[in-house]
Amino acid sequence: MQFGATTLTPAEESLRAEVRDFLAAELPADHRPALGFAGRYDPDFSRKLAARGWVGMAIPPEYGGHGRSAVERFVVAEELLAAGAPIGAHFVADRQTGPTLLHFGTEEQRRRFLPGIAAGEIYFSLGMSEPDSGSDLASVRTRATRVDGGWTVTGTKVWTSEAHRNHFFAVLCRTSPMEEGRKHAGLSQLIVDLHADGVTISPIPYLDGSHHFNEVALEDVFVPDDMVLGEIGSGWQQVTSELAYERSGPDRWLSTFPVLREFVREGAGKAVADDEATVIGRLAARAWAIRALSLSVARALDAGEVPAIEAALVKEVGTRFEQDLVEALRGAAETEVDQGTGTLFQQLLAEAVLTSPSYTLRGGTTEILRSVAAKGLA
Template identity: 55%
Template sequence: MTTDLRFPTPPSHEGAEALRHEVRDFLANVLVDRSSLRRADSWNGFDRDFSRKLGQRGWLGMTWPKKYGGHERSAYERYVVMEETLAAGAPVASHWIADRQSGPSLLKYGTEAQKEAILPGIAAGETVFCIGMSEPDSGSDLAATRTRATPVDGGWNVTGTKLWTTGAHQADYMILFCRTSGSPADRQAGTSQLLVDLKTTTGITIRPIIDLAGQHHFNEVHFEDAFLPSGALIGSEGAGWEQVMSELAFERSGPERFLSSMQLLIELVGALQDASSEAAELALGRLTAHLVTLRRLSRGVAAMLEAGANPGTHAAIVKDLGATFEQDLPDIARSLIDAEPDAASTSDFVAVLAHITMNAPSFSLRGGTREILRGIIARGLGLR
């Protein structure tokens, strides 16, 4: 029997549209000199100064308690800021992970000391996080983690390797998913999360991984008897799986799951202004319909977060459909305009097409592979 899975009506907030115009005016000013190609790299655009400016505006940690540097605003107001910054191609990488998932995880599971020490810095745009989940040879099978934290006097000794760790070379902290008891055969049991200070902890080696586009965003992070104090434990020992699944719900549901390629759609519409055809009109109409639908679903997840619900299955649906949309876009663009991708081109469309084409394969990998997501969806629908 399948479950009747519905997306709730997106939240409404009387001040949200006024906020939207405020954010747009701000972005139009601070991004005025940002090229189309740099806007296409919004997700990976690392700019601490930009993040600080968002923090000064009160646009980070928006839903958090004021005692931790937050602003106690609604999830939908936060969604408006996310949506507008991504659509404008703003450089969000230095605050993105911390504001989206690491901060909320600490708010939900962290100790009072962790919250007081970390959350105000995130809300100010000063503190950068990375995610220590994936490992060599395990793909998206997080339960196969082999990185181990062994209890020692005063804390933990950590040994193991994390892979595809975005931004580790620039981050201040990592939330590490690891095994604190048992073996990989125990699967989810015996896993925990630890807070890692990447700037002061010894025994950590960060090695770059260069992607298809020749950029350095990914890293291999190796722990060799790295000591973490007992206060590094997030939540309860052995509860890591439940905690990391909650964290992934934040990671999979936002507008970044269908706006990573937005600049290509903008350039495509511009390039077709003088070359319109029935095929182009049909393609753009279909893309627009898909985009509007994805936005509706993603805003529905924002309503669930506002209500304190667990949107795990809903988030997986948004992530899977969003990745499909983004990966289809370069091929659709090439079918409409006879141009070969070239990052060095003086044509904004051609340069952005090259960038998105090279990055598109990763869209169905980050945050969980398509196969893993569809398994989660099937389970949520009662099909497995």
């Protein structure tokens, strides 16, 4: 295990102070905190954040980015998430697609997409899940067929976040038929324009009534050769490394933090009961320790290490914590919650109750993560 306790340098701490000042100026006093990275979609906010250099931090300057470290990205991300800032528009492109394009994209693709991602203007969705492919991603049925100058793609993707507002998505598909015993071969990633002919986007109504997820049907969608992401046939390796990038950041343990903060705010000026104090203290302590693990992974990435097992452990323990926090506060508050009514705390609690089951599903279920981690522990 490579988790090592680490501290932030004075430069990293002053970056934190800058982000806090920015948030204090940009978020209205009555702003309703978003829960997690997908909590609120606000392109204006994304562009303002990008203007400060805090989107595309991992992208080198020659592609319009900022060439910052993983720890610096960590600091910015945790400040945004703790404040409940509306980062839903750019977050997936920033966290996931940018690094993937940087590693696997062609020079032309990097020049075409990375400056827009870093400017907070180009938004990506993920095109992995299908009606019959969840955790078993290699079983995807979306198929691309070779045609003159490119590929035509046919199939259906589901749980595509913000496809109705984003610009592109990276589609995992079969470019050659599955062979017996080699199910990871023959997969590729294609960048598909969400506004292309043959793309039909329909909402998947979410448990809380929001429109966030979509089904995206692709019917003979033409994808030119220059939109093939990485190598034809290397889709599996690319996707699995992409999942490793996104596993262990603050978005995996801070999603419900605003609920805790508002619980504390609601109790201000009143005597704190013993069981309420215990819940606050134990949640804060656990968040503090999980943060130490998560930060340690960022530091290891900057040192050129590949802490894949550690990242899986952080996501497994972090996302369960996000859910435990909700139940602990519900227990302490002894209230009945409805959507959209009551105090800010009650509203956030209701939102968290309805949406938090997804935290241990998205980006790799708890069960898949345990299996990944256990193999590394043996």
